[in-house]
Amino acid sequence: MALNLNAVQDAAEAVLGCVCAALQDAAEVIEGQPGCPCRSCLVPGTPAWDSCDDPCNANPDGGAGGQLSVNVARLYASTDFPSADRTLPATQARGRLTCAAPTAMAVELVVTLLRCAPTFDEGGCPPPCEALGDAARILHTDLVVVRNAVECCLPTASEHRRGRVVFVGESRTVGPQGGCVGLEQRVTVALPGCLCPQEGTP
Secondary structure, eight states: OEEOTTHHHHHHHHHHHHHHHHHHHHHHHSTTOOOSBSOEEEOSSSOOOOOOSOGGGGOTTOOBOSEEEEEEEEEEEESBTTBOOSSOOGGGOOOSSOOOOOSEEEEEEEEEEEEEOOOOOTTSOOOOHHHHHHHHHHHHHHHHHHHHIIIIIGGGOSSSTTOOOEEEEEEEEEEEETTEEEEEEEEEEEEOEEOOOOTTOO
């Protein structure tokens, strides 16, 4: 068995969609909570902290400031999902005529959400506790919203009858750095396989 060529991309898009929708829903029920950033995208490799301010002024549709990204951390074989196979026994060796797959292939995805962090003013004074407290409240809410999104929405965000099998990993805060503060959420998704391509086919 081999992987569907769109498997990784489909999983990443599903994560981004679930998280963005959950952030929007949270903004509608919690006063002062920003929604999904208008800068929301899949990125290749580790995301650059390009923007955590409000880039939406030029956007006629508005939207929340900040930056939401999803990237692939690794793709690996797993016979005991979500654990990675460190060594494959001889019975699972691959060859030209043996395309048997492990129980699962898995992709580990990283969700990164950045918001503005209170910083020193022009006089060099630190931000007031009220501003720090507001930023902390937003971050703490974002942590729960993002985790709930990958736990509750992602398993059902699939065309497959049985949905997706996911493992929700570590949630951690990142920053403040460069005026940004936020979170990283790791989630591992089991990927569906398909028959190995025949010789002469892409």
